[in-house]
Amino acid sequence: MNLMDQTFARLKQENQTALIPFLTIGDPDPDTSVEIIAGLEAAGADMIELGVPYSDPLADGPVIQRASERALKHQVTIKTCMETAVRARKAGVKLPFILFTYYNPVLQFGLDRFFEEVKAHDISGIIIPDLPIEESADVRARAERSDIHVVPLVAPTSHERIKSIVEGARGFIYCVSSLGVTGERASFHEGVEDFIASVKKYTDIPVAIGFGISNREQAVRFSRICDGVVVGSAIVRKVEEAIPLLQGGDTHEQGLLQIREFVAQLKP
Numbered sequence: 001m002n003l004m005d006q007t008f009a010r011l012k013q014e015n016q017t018a019l020i021p022f023l024t025i026g027d028p029d030p031d032t033s034v035e036i037i038a039g040l041e042a043a044g045a046d047m048i049e050l051g052v053p054y055s056d057p058l059a060d061g062p063v064i065q066r067a068s069e070r071a072l073k074h075q076v077t078i079k080t081c082m083e084t085a086v087r088a089r090k091a092g093v094k095l096p097f098i099l100f101t102y103y104n105p106v107l108q109f110g111l112d113r114f115f116e117e118v119k120a121h122d123i124s125g126i127i128i129p130d131l132p133i134e135e136s137a138d139v140r141a142r143a144e145r146s147d148i149h150v151v152p153l154v155a156p157t158s159h160e161r162i163k164s165i166v167e168g169a170r171g172f173i174y175c176v177s178s179l180g181v182t183g184e185r186a187s188f189h190e191g192v193e194d195f196i197a198s199v200k201k202y203t204d205i206p207v208a209i210g211f212g213i214s215n216r217e218q219a220v221r222f223s224r225i226c227d228g229v230v231v232g233s234a235i236v237r238k239v240e241e242a243i244p245l246l247q248g249g250d251t252h253e254q255g256l257l258q259i260r261e262f263v264a265q266l267k268p
């Protein structure tokens with residue numbers, strides 16, 4: 001059984017909601033990313049989206065765009081992110097990894113090699129936000145053969161396409177809370193709870209929500225109706241704010257603690 005499925009099954013038994021951070025790998029550097037991942041698990045994260053930095057992150061707001069630029073200064077690639085997963089495992093991190101990447105880097109990497117390497121690096125799932133619908137059947141078939149879950153994204157504007165998007169999906173469904181790009185939000189798309197309910201009508205697999213969730217109150221609100229909450233920009237911003245400490249030699253641990261404490265209070 002895929003580690004992601006095992007985790008959701010355990011959380012369901014414990015009547016818990018998964019806290020799923022997104023982290024740009026290589027920000028501020030690859031070594032520190034391994035330490036931040038360990039800190040996220042210690043803070044209560046249940047699985048982690050390992051963000052592959054990309055030069056043209058169309059769906060990302062300024063916080064993640066800046067993080068990608070910082071990471072790309074270290075020439076971070078899909079391979080670096082896969083190696084980061086293995087390094088985190090070796091450091092004792094047990095939670096499932098989800099590789100988050102735009103489609104172009106996957107095509108550059110090569111689809112056959114991509115799935116072989118994802119499997120070999122103990123990664124449970126992938127999210128490709130710009131995966132073209134006409135390519136998704138092939139990608140899902142390849143993933144299925146390796147027992148890797150391709151997590152589909154559904155938006156409040158998906159309406160009649162929700163059924164076709166979630167049918168046959170594995171892992172979890174990623175409900176995007178609002179239109180636009182990633183980034184902390186004070187409010188969400190009108191009727192977001194109804195949207196989530198409409199998605200749950202078509203699937204029995206876990207449903208998580210992301211986009212804009214940046215504080216405990218919002219995480220608790222969505223934990224009432226979702227199996228998972230995804231938090232990215234708010235955490236990536238904490239990393240950005242901690243960089244002077246992380247790079248300050250004797251204040252490095254203090255920087256890691258600052259990130260960990262922010263994440264710990266998010267756990268619904």
Ligand SMILES: O=P(O)(O)OC[C@@H](O)[C@@H](O)c1c[nH]c2ccccc12
Nearest residue numbers: 022059129182183211212231232233
């Ligand atoms: O950053 P936010 O608003 O907390 O949203 C999660 C998001 O970071 C992560 O899941 C993600 C990062 N880049 C994306 C692009 C599209 C969809 C989702 C994402």
